[in-house]
Amino acid sequence: METLYIAATPSSPEVNFDFAQHQLSIRGESYPENAAAFYGDIIKRLREYLASCNKTSVNVDISLAYFNSSSTKMLFNIFEAFKNAVDAGNEIVLNWYHYEEDDTILEFGQELHVDFPEITFVDHPVKSA
Amino acid sequence: MNASRIIKDFGTFFEIACQQRVIFYYVGYFSQNVVAAMADAVRLQLEMSGVNGPTRRKLFSSFIEMAQNIIHYSADSLTPIDQDNHELRHGSVCISEKEGQYLLQCANPIDATVAEGLRERLQSLRSMTLEEIKQAYKESLRAEAPEGSKGAGLGFLTMARDSSEPLEFDFQPLEDHPDTVVFNLKATI
Numbered sequence: 022m023e024t025l026y027i028a029a030t031p032s033s034p035e036v037n038f039d040f041a042q043h044q045l046s047i048r049g050e051s052y053p054e055n056a057a058a059f060y061g062d063i064i065k066r067l068r069e070y071l072a073s074c075n076k077t078s079v080n081v082d083i084s085l086a087y088f089n090s091s092s093t094k095m096l097f098n099i100f101e102a103f104k105n106a107v108d109a110g111n112e113i114v115l116n117w118y119h120y121e122e123d124d125t126i127l128e129f130g131q132e133l134h135v136d137f138p139e140i141t142f143v144d145h146p147v148k149s150a
Numbered sequence: 151m152n153a154s155r156i157i158k159d160f161g162t163f164f165e166i167a168c169q170q171r172v173i174f175y176y177v178g179y180f181s182q183n184v185v186a187a188m189a190d191a192v193r194l195q196l197e198m199s200g201v202n203g204p205t206r207r208k209l210f211s212s213f214i215e216m217a218q219n220i221i222h223y224s225a226d227s228l229t230p231i232d233q234d235n236h237e238l239r240h241g242s243v244c245i246s247e248k249e250g251q252y253l254l255q256c257a258n259p260i261d262a263t264v265a266e267g268l269r270e271r272l273q274s275l276r277s278m279t280l281e282e283i284k285q286a287y288k289e290s291l292r293a294e295a296p297e298g299s300k301g302a303g304l305g306f307l308t309m310a311r312d313s314s315e316p317l318e319f320d321f322q323p324l325e326d327h328p329d330t331v332v333f334n335l336k337a338t339i
Contacts, residue, residue: 031190054182090302093291122207124204125312
């Protein structure tokens, strides 16, 4: 499956889904004007990829400095897709990067952890610059 | 025009901004590019003003929610009303400091017919405790986006969660435009 790569802009993240290597990453800022439009195709491609996985171990890195409320909703949909993939017999390791002083992103990560215990959640606090 | 004349003309404006401890103010058209540029300016300004990290993040978050609400919902629009990307709409945002707290305020015209719905939503948020706000946030995150929302229906909840006091709001009638009111929203962080 072809890699999905979208370059970062000031208000949207770099998306690098290397499906062949089972290595997915989202990095940067996430407050696009229309989060549903930005993430819609990404989630569609992700679902197609996950449906093709069979007892696969997938590594996911998410490192977002900030995400707005509508991006939060889209991230939630992405985690739902990961959960379904685990239910189908795959393994998902999610590396969750956030600034150590950022309570909001930490709390959101913890909540996802509680909501989706199927996903192997690894918390990575990062020191602020 | 000589220097003293300039000071006379603009002095009052700067004086008020100084008295009100304005950190950032913008009035004009909002597009995604304008918001991204303002985001840079606001981040830098908050950092230089010595605001601590967690407060800075909360202020930044509410600032983006307010600015994007203007892009999506202001009634003064240069782009067609049904367009949901590359929108261009008019409003204002202000960040100021008062007695150790930070105030975020925004204003934009809205259709008078939507004011009542907004009032109900914001009034109900005002009556909620922080725990109740967090609970409502969790529920909305898992629910379908409400009808008429261009985002996730989470913007006000996000601001209410990050504020130290209930969100304040009012609707100001416009004499010349009875179909329009100016929606003012204030968050204290």
